[in-house]
Amino acid sequence: xxxxxxxxxxxxxxxxxxxxxxxxxxxxxxxxxxxxxxxxxxxxxxxxxxxxxxxxxxxxxxxxxxxxxxxxxxxxxxxxxxxxxxxxxxxxxxxxxxxxxxxxxxxxxxxxxxxxxxxxxxxxxxxxxxxxxxxxxxxxxxxxxxxxxxxxxxxxxxxxxxxxxxxxx
Amino acid sequence: xxxxxxxxxxxxxxxxxxxxxxxxxxxxxxxxxxxxxxxxxxxxxxxxxxxxxxxxxxxxxxxxxxxxxxxxxxxxxxxxxxxxxxxxxxxxxxxxxxxxxxxxxxxxxxxxxxxxxxxxxxxxxxxxxxxxxxxxxxxxxxxxxxxxxxxxxxxxxxxxxxxxxxxxxxxxxxxxxxxxxxxxxxxxxxxxxxxxxxxxxxxxxxxxxxxxxxxxxxxxxxxxxxxxxxxxxxxxxxxxxxxxxxxxxxxxxxxxxxxxxxxxxxxxxxxxxxxxxxxxxxxxxxxxxxxxxxxxxxxxxxxxxxxxxxxxxxxxxxxxxxxxxxxxxxxxxxxxxxxxxxxxxxxxxxxxxxxxxxxxxxxxxxxxxxxxxxxxxxxxxxxxxxxxxxxxxxxxxxxxxxxxxxxxxxxxxxxxxxxxxxxxxxxxxxxxxxxxxxxxxxxxxxxxxxxxxxxxxxxxxxxxxxxxxxxxxxxxxxxxxxxxxxxxxxxxxxxxxxxxxxxxxxxxxxxxxxxxxxxxxxxxxxxxxxxxxxxxxxxxxxxxxxxxxxxxxxxxxxxxxxxxxxxxxxxxxxxxxxxxxxxxxxxxxxxxxxxxxxxxxxxxxxxxxxxxxxxxxxxxxxxxxxxxxxxxxxxxxxxxxxxxxxxxxxxxxxxxxxxxxxxxxxxxxxxxxxxxxxxxxxxxxxxxxxxxxxxxxxxxxxxxxxxxxxxxxxxxxxxxxxxxxxxxxxxxxxxxxxxxxxxxxxxxxxxxxxxxxxxxxxxxxxxxxxxxxxxxxxxxxx
Ligand code: SF4
Ligand code: SF4
Ligand code: SF4
Ligand code: FES
Ligand code: FES
Numbered sequence: 001x002x003x004x005x006x007x008x009x010x011x012x013x014x015x016x017x018x019x020x021x022x023x024x025x026x027x028x029x030x031x032x033x034x035x036x037x038x039x040x041x042x043x044x045x046x047x048x049x050x051x052x053x054x055x056x057x058x059x060x061x062x063x064x065x066x067x068x069x070x071x072x073x074x075x076x077x078x079x080x081x082x083x084x085x086x087x088x089x090x091x092x093x094x095x096x097x098x099x100x101x102x103x104x105x106x107x108x109x110x111x112x113x114x115x116x117x118x119x120x121x122x123x124x125x126x127x128x129x130x131x132x133x134x135x136x137x138x139x140x141x142x143x144x145x146x147x148x149x150x151x152x153x154x155x156x157x158x159x160x161x162x163x164x165x166x167x168x169x
Numbered sequence: 170x171x172x173x174x175x176x177x178x179x180x181x182x183x184x185x186x187x188x189x190x191x192x193x194x195x196x197x198x199x200x201x202x203x204x205x206x207x208x209x210x211x212x213x214x215x216x217x218x219x220x221x222x223x224x225x226x227x228x229x230x231x232x233x234x235x236x237x238x239x240x241x242x243x244x245x246x247x248x249x250x251x252x253x254x255x256x257x258x259x260x261x262x263x264x265x266x267x268x269x270x271x272x273x274x275x276x277x278x279x280x281x282x283x284x285x286x287x288x289x290x291x292x293x294x295x296x297x298x299x300x301x302x303x304x305x306x307x308x309x310x311x312x313x314x315x316x317x318x319x320x321x322x323x324x325x326x327x328x329x330x331x332x333x334x335x336x337x338x339x340x341x342x343x344x345x346x347x348x349x350x351x352x353x354x355x356x357x358x359x360x361x362x363x364x365x366x367x368x369x370x371x372x373x374x375x376x377x378x379x380x381x382x383x384x385x386x387x388x389x390x391x392x393x394x395x396x397x398x399x400x401x402x403x404x405x406x407x408x409x410x411x412x413x414x415x416x417x418x419x420x421x422x423x424x425x426x427x428x429x430x431x432x433x434x435x436x437x438x439x440x441x442x443x444x445x446x447x448x449x450x451x452x453x454x455x456x457x458x459x460x461x462x463x464x465x466x467x468x469x470x471x472x473x474x475x476x477x478x479x480x481x482x483x484x485x486x487x488x489x490x491x492x493x494x495x496x497x498x499x500x501x502x503x504x505x506x507x508x509x510x511x512x513x514x515x516x517x518x519x520x521x522x523x524x525x526x527x528x529x530x531x532x533x534x535x536x537x538x539x540x541x542x543x544x545x546x547x548x549x550x551x552x553x554x555x556x557x558x559x560x561x562x563x564x565x566x567x568x569x570x571x572x573x574x575x576x577x578x579x580x581x582x583x584x585x586x587x588x589x590x591x592x593x594x595x596x597x598x599x600x601x602x603x604x605x606x607x608x609x610x611x612x613x614x615x616x617x618x619x620x621x622x623x624x625x626x627x628x629x630x631x632x633x634x635x636x637x638x639x640x641x642x643x644x645x646x647x648x649x650x651x652x653x654x655x656x657x658x659x660x661x662x663x664x665x666x667x668x669x670x671x672x673x674x675x676x677x678x679x680x681x682x683x684x685x686x687x688x689x690x691x692x693x694x695x696x697x698x699x700x701x702x703x704x705x706x707x708x709x710x711x712x713x714x715x716x717x718x719x720x721x722x723x724x725x726x727x728x729x730x731x732x733x734x735x736x737x738x739x740x741x742x743x744x745x746x747x748x749x750x751x752x753x754x755x756x757x758x759x760x761x762x763x764x765x766x767x768x769x770x771x772x773x774x775x776x777x778x779x780x781x782x783x784x785x786x787x788x789x790x791x792x793x794x795x796x797x798x799x800x801x802x803x804x805x806x807x808x809x810x811x812x813x814x815x816x817x818x819x820x821x822x823x824x825x826x827x828x829x830x831x832x833x834x835x836x837x838x839x840x841x842x843x844x845x846x847x848x849x850x851x852x853x854x855x856x857x858x859x860x861x862x863x864x865x866x867x868x869x870x871x872x873x874x875x876x877x878x879x880x881x882x883x884x885x886x887x888x889x890x891x892x893x894x895x896x897x898x899x900x901x902x903x904x905x906x907x908x909x910x911x912x913x914x915x916x917x918x919x920x921x922x923x924x925x926x927x928x929x930x931x932x933x934x935x936x937x938x939x940x941x942x943x944x945x946x947x948x949x950x951x
Pocket of ligand 5: 202
């Protein structure tokens with residue numbers, strides 16, 4: 001399987017996958033990490049991603065989809081360049097997480113699981129991000145913004161819009 | 170494992186240590202409700218219906234995952250348990266549509282039963298139920314998501330049981346849903362096993378859905394009419410305008426040799442029987458060259474007279490008879506007896522799909538050396554040579570997979586193709602298509618027979634370590650190769666053999682002597698012995714023409730008449746129509762087949778689901794066939810042969826020894842006010858479990874004779890009549906040697922979705938084939 005002729009992944013990801021399938025007692029244990037890395041690489045889990053991962057592990061595409069659909073952080077549609085994830089779980093909710101969400105909706109002009117026309121932003125309401133102590137919290141791609149106030153949130157979003165945001169994937 | 174004692178509801182029980190509590194209880198008549206547990210599949214413990222109280226354990230335990238051990242004490246019913254089960258049901262019903270009045274499963278639904286028992290009829294939930302539309306996943310499989318209780322039986326059945334892995338589970342929590350492998354449709358073997366095990370009406374079948382209710386049907390258990398495995402099936406029948414129509418087939422009572430298995434053909438491909446374009450009137454070719462419907466009287470008289478004339482003028486030599494792979498043993502026997510004692514010819518043959526004669530000769534004198542289909546369920550080791558059971562013998566393939574999965578059987582597979590069963594094999598050896606004889610030679614110790622190959626050497630080494638092996642081989646083996654294979658197999662301390670032939674009663678056709686050179690029980694016509702006395706002077710002493718020779722003779726003008734029963738040689742052997750131009754052709758069939766189209770007289774025949782008798786599967790298991798369906802206008806081949814003999818002036822009582830003891834029934838009347846006399850008679854006999862043999866149309870009158878003249882068929886009658894399969898006694902076969910017989914074996918090469926002529930007339934099989942652009946061959950996970 002390592003002798004993959006063509007791959008849809010970047011050389012680094014492909015090399016990583018070649019290794020991943022060899023390090024677990026059963027190959028399919030590599031599935032979840034592979035899905036996460038694939039999402040980082042391609043942006044979302046496309047049909048082609050499903051097919052290649054299934055092939056690499058030697059399981060059916062159905063097996064891949066069974067797992068893929070279980071996890072809400074794995075997505076099957078592309079998102080914006082900056083994926084804004086707003087927590088409305090209990091701690092954040094108590095600290096007005098819904099207002100945070102509403103503010104994002106208004107400012108970006110999009111709703112839950114939608115993407116702006118320019119493809120810059122997408123928005124998603126998520127469950128607890130594990131930063132309850134500094135609620136309310138928003139995660140943009142892999143970066144966290146906590147103890148948000150309306151002003152702070154405005155600035156975060158403006159910074160991203162103006163290209164001053166953190167550029168981690 | 171050693172037995173342990175434990176207490177359930179105050180009763181002391183014993184069971185082998187490690188038995189699951191749920192099984193132990195069931196074995197002792199204590200029912201524990203279960204949705205997700207299904208015997209033979211992996212444990213899921215997903216439904217919590219089977220909860221019981223175990224002493225000294227703080228929480229309720231699931232009986233489906235609790236192994237019994239010495240001294241344990243359980244309670245299986247108590248207010249606490251009832252409350253827990255009721256709560257489970259209430260949750261299950263949270264999104265359930267409760268459309269029992271229209272649901273296929275209504276009346277035989279496990280959820281309905283449990284709701285009735287634990288009474289979760291009012292709900293605390295006020296939320297709106299989630300609804301999803303019903304989806305069609307294939308011509309066979311429909312999915313009604315809201316009815317699904319997520320027991321995962323279907324997923325496990327398809328994966329573990331079928332090794333198809335076409336069903337999965339997606340999303341999670343309340344959103345969890347069963348999903349097909351191709352996102353919105355299925356690409357699978359279409360066996361319907363998932364539908365069968367679904368405890369509710371979430372999976373329904375294209376053939377049965379919304380047609381009827383379980384309690385509105387008659388249920389008759391009989392034998393599948395398709396392949397050579399002879400699965401037992403229970404047909405559901407409903408009254409139709411012109412008879413009794415089959416609406417479903419299943420095997421829920423699991424009493425047969427096939428356990429709970431049926432393939433697509435057994436489960437759904439009975440639709441040919443209900444077809445509109447079935448022949449229901451006799452046809453006779455008119456002066457204008459067209460076939461036209463005539464009365465029974467006219468057709469029988471015409472055919473009988475003509476055959477008699479030909480016999481009297483030209484002798485039996487000028488008449489040929491071709492029998493069927495799908496008629497009962499009694500019909501096959503009767504046909505050859507008719508040919509030999511009335512027509513006076515040995516020109517009789519059938520489409521041979523395996524070399525049963527050589528196999529019988531090779532096993533002669535060795536008691537208990539032929540494997541029953543049952544034996545495959547528990548054999549420690551199996552050697553499969555050639556064939557592709559997944560396609561050609563789905564019942565056997567199921568047994569093999571189950572044996573490997575449940576008993577860790579060691580399966581050795583040799584094939585020239587990468588057949589699917591290699592996935593269950595301990596060792597798989599690929600050889601060339603013409604390498605099967607060399608393989609036996611190699612296994613027997615001739616190292617040079619296969620080009621040097623480490624894999625082959627280690628295959629042989631492993632195989633030869635086995636003590637007890639079932640050797641099952643496909644049609645690749647014939648004649649001398651079978652002899653060599655049996656010789657090799659006899660080298661194992663314990664070995665049994667099985668030969669794979671196609672169609673429901675190919676084996677019976679061979680056993681009953683549908684051969685030009687062999688009488689019933691493989692007695693050579695040249696040494697007819699008792700048959701000479703039984704059949705009288707008409708029986709020729711020399712072998713007759715085989716099937717191919719008959720058509721050659723027809724072409725050369727040496728055959729004046731041909732009687733074809735339930736066979737379509739014109740299509741199967743590509744016979745040129747002109748060869749039959751001057752032959753008086755009589756055909757009995759369900760449809761106007763390619764052969765029937767050329768006939769001078771065509772009789773509308775009943776199929777295997779419409780008659781009683783016995784059939785023998787390719788493994789030599791003899792089973793009772795019961796009359797289930799009915800179609801106005803058709804007659805069993807048995808009746809037709811008797812009537813034809815009568816019209817030819819033969820002594821019917823000699824042909825069918827009926828009415829001993831002075832009991833007589835009439836010949837039945839032609840259809841009219843008294844129609845169905847013979848059928849009713851048979852139904853009545855069957856219903857009362859008696860064998861009156863009062864009518865010449867009673868197959869058991871002939872079965873008596875078969876048992877008398879063919880020692881291998883001398884099986885306990887009572888067991889047979891109560892629906893148990895009985896194994897033939899190969900050691901009592903009377904064959905001498907098969908020396909220089911011509912090899913006329915022509916395997917049918919049927920796949921999972923074809924079934925010879927029957928398949929051609931099954932709309933269901935056609936729609937499945939059309940929906941399958943590509944066949945699945947994916948491998949399972951690790
Ligand atoms: S019909 Fe058979 S093969 Fe198809 S999904 Fe159901 S169990 Fe699997
Ligand atoms: S479809 Fe039927 S068998 Fe499958 S999980 Fe749902 S209820 Fe169980
Ligand atoms: S395996 Fe053969 S006998 Fe069994 S159901 Fe299928 S076709 Fe019928
Ligand atoms: S509730 Fe928002 S981070 Fe935990
Ligand atoms: S049967 Fe035991 S949990 Fe489902």
